[in-house]
Amino acid sequence: MLGTATDHGAASAIILDDLTLGYDRHPAVHHLSGRIEPGALLAVVGPNGAGKSTLIKGLIGELKPLGGRISGALAGPGRRQVRLAYVPQKDGIDLTYPVSVFDLVAMGLWERRGLFGAFGRSDTRAVAQALALVGLSGFERRPVGTLSGGQLQRALFARVSLQDAPVILLDEPFSAIDNATVDDLMTVIGGWHREGRTVVAVLHDLALVRGHFPQTLLMARQVIGWGPTAQVLTPENLARSRAMTEAFDETAPFCEVSPEGGHAHTHDHAHDNGHDHGDAAAATGSPAGQAKTHPHA
Amino acid sequence: MLDGLFAPFVEFAFMRRALAGILALAFSGAPLGVLLMLRRMSLTGDGLSHAILPGTAIAYAVFGLSLWHMTLGGFLAGGAIMLLAGVMARTTMLKEDATLASFYLISLALGVMIVSLRGSNVDLMHFLFGSVLALDDATLLLVAGIASITLVSLALLWRPLVLDGLDPGFLRTVSRTGTPAYFGFMILLVLNLVAGFHALGTLLAVGFLVLPAVTARFWARDLSAMVLIAGIIAFSGGLAGLLLSYHASVPTGPALILALGLIFAASVLFGPVGSVLATHRAGRHRTG
Numbered sequence: 001m002l003g004t005a006t007d008h009g010a011a012s013a014i015i016l017d018d019l020t021l022g023y024d025r026h027p028a029v030h031h032l033s034g035r036i037e038p039g040a041l042l043a044v045v046g047p048n049g050a051g052k053s054t055l056i057k058g059l060i061g062e063l064k065p066l067g068g069r070i071s072g073a074l075a076g077p078g079r080r081q082v083r084l085a086y087v088p089q090k091d092g093i094d095l096t097y098p099v100s101v102f103d104l105v106a107m108g109l110w111e112r113r114g115l116f117g118a119f120g121r122s123d124t125r126a127v128a129q130a131l132a133l134v135g136l137s138g139f140e141r142r143p144v145g146t147l148s149g150g151q152l153q154r155a156l157f158a159r160v161s162l163q164d165a166p167v168i169l170l171d172e173p174f175s176a177i178d179n180a181t182v183d184d185l186m187t188v189i190g191g192w193h194r195e196g197r198t199v200v201a202v203l204h205d206l207a208l209v210r211g212h213f214p215q216t217l218l219m220a221r222q223v224i225g226w227g228p229t230a231q232v233l234t235p236e237n238l239a240r241s242r243a244m245t246e247a248f249d250e251t252a253p254f255c256e257v258s259p260e261g262g263h264a265h266t267h268d269h270a271h272d273n274g275h276d277h278g279d280a281a282a283a284t285g286s287p288a289g290q291a292k293t294h295p296h297a
Numbered sequence: 298m299l300d301g302l303f304a305p306f307v308e309f310a311f312m313r314r315a316l317a318g319i320l321a322l323a324f325s326g327a328p329l330g331v332l333l334m335l336r337r338m339s340l341t342g343d344g345l346s347h348a349i350l351p352g353t354a355i356a357y358a359v360f361g362l363s364l365w366h367m368t369l370g371g372f373l374a375g376g377a378i379m380l381l382a383g384v385m386a387r388t389t390m391l392k393e394d395a396t397l398a399s400f401y402l403i404s405l406a407l408g409v410m411i412v413s414l415r416g417s418n419v420d421l422m423h424f425l426f427g428s429v430l431a432l433d434d435a436t437l438l439l440v441a442g443i444a445s446i447t448l449v450s451l452a453l454l455w456r457p458l459v460l461d462g463l464d465p466g467f468l469r470t471v472s473r474t475g476t477p478a479y480f481g482f483m484i485l486l487v488l489n490l491v492a493g494f495h496a497l498g499t500l501l502a503v504g505f506l507v508l509p510a511v512t513a514r515f516w517a518r519d520l521s522a523m524v525l526i527a528g529i530i531a532f533s534g535g536l537a538g539l540l541l542s543y544h545a546s547v548p549t550g551p552a553l554i555l556a557l558g559l560i561f562a563a564s565v566l567f568g569p570v571g572s573v574l575a576t577h578r579a580g581r582h583r584t585g
Contacts (some may be wrong), residue, residue: 060470097335097463098520107460110471143518163471262320 515568
């Protein structure tokens with residue numbers, strides 16, 4: 001069922017080049033540069049409002065960069081070189097829909113079956129195998145609305161497995177999930193890693209990251225640290241990431257990049273010391289600034 | 298008893314035509330109604346059904362009671378209001394439901410005004426409540442044609458339409474069909490509302506979409522079953538309403554909707570899925 005990722009040409013890295021992403025011109029991810037190598041198992045860590053989900057939205061092409069660019073494997077929507085599979089935060093799914101677990105998981109076959117392709121016996125088998133992989137055998141007929149949080153997350157992992165994509169993006173896959181489920185799903189992630197797929201996961205559990213993820217990106221709007229997990233998750237780095245405030249400053253001046261490519265900011269601050277653009281709004285408790293903090297869940 | 302059931306249709310061609318019209322409207326409206334309900338857009342359907350009124354009214358004022366002109370007018374007005382509400386929601390601070398509500402109230406008032414200036418109270422009643430017992434062959438063809446277009450188009454758009462409501466974030470990562478499918482759905486919705494308008498008028502047309510779908514929710518856990526049941530409910534309610542109207546000499550449109558209302562009430566109370574009875578039944582529970 002699962003081919004190796006290299007079949008799909010995952011040989012090219014995902015390259016972030018001075019990437020700025022945000023909402024309404026306010027940056028949520030600020031001047032981010034780096035490479036995600038093919039086959040990497042990368043954890044994205046940072047406080048709430050650090051821009052982790054925004055980064056994922058940028059990678060899947062849902063959010064256009066305010067500045068900089070994404071090139072390589074996930075270059076712009078029309079020029080993407082490889083397929084990607086994405087597990088959104090769970091509140092994006094409407095569980096009141098009268099569909100079964102089979103229907104939900106079979107969505108992973110979209111790229112093979114498209115708009116009209118009929119589902120054959122081999123597809124039914126593939127869905128059953130994917131469900132077995134995540135420990136949900138026999139759940140085919142269950143309505144999605146009756147699943148527990150952990151079971152739903154297992155089903156979404158089964159769907160990703162069916163997608164058989166070389167790049168897999170997980171946005172807070174383990175929020176409000178019990179330890180047994182996390183253990184099982186970490187085994188699934190380990191399997192994807194061994195198959196050579198690139199896996200990027202937004203996570204909050206630092207012990208889990210230290211235990212399972214060789215690479216970590218610690219961010220608080222801009223990069224605090226990116227590299228081998230042990231070197232990134234240091235007490236100093238974590239303290240710096242916590243110093244970030246979440247609010248946008250409605251009156252913040254525009255961040256200017258000079259034609260030569262260097263930064264010529266109109267406000268004076270050093271770029272490498274965890275600056276925030278939101279201190280004015282936070283200090284005055286500006287409702288506009290606060291309201292903009294989570295434009296998308 | 299059986300005679301009362303069949304005689305009206307054996308005896309009168311207008312009853313047979315009404316029944317055929319209702320059959321087409323029922324099974325073309327059922328999937329649209331179910332999708333509307335699942336997307337929490339039932340009231341959007343209501344708004345759109347009123348929005349087609351000024352279009353039909355202007356066509357009527359200029360061309361008289363011409364089927365094709367009124368259909369085209371209604372379709373254009375409904376489409377225009379739908380787009381305008383969507384554009385306003387994206388460019389101003391108002392949300393889509395607020396803009397649609399504003400537009401349809403204005404449309405309704407405007408439509409009633411135009412019809413009253415040009416015609417009689419009888420015409421106005423025809424616009425508001427339809428005349429399902431007066432469906433001529435041309436209207437019936439139109440309704441059947443719209444139903445056929447609807448069912449074929451839905452067969453093409455079904456997967457993206459369902460996915461776009463269930464998990465839009467996922468659909469966007471695998472396909473770009475979500476937005477076109479949604480607009481196709483809205484166009485089908487306006488078409489069906491115009492078809493329903495000829496039979497049930499601007500005030501009741503959406504009832505035939507929404508009531509059966511909402512009722513079917515109490516009878517099925519599975520989407521396909523829900524659509525089929527909604528169609529059966531719509532047709533049964535329509536049949537019951539026609540007979541009620543024939544035997545008791547009451548207005549047909551309201552009789553149809555009230556018959557659907559009775560089925561709805563019974564389902565809310567006694568349906569097998571999520572009804573009052575099903576949720577409060579203190580039955581024995583299973584071991585696992």
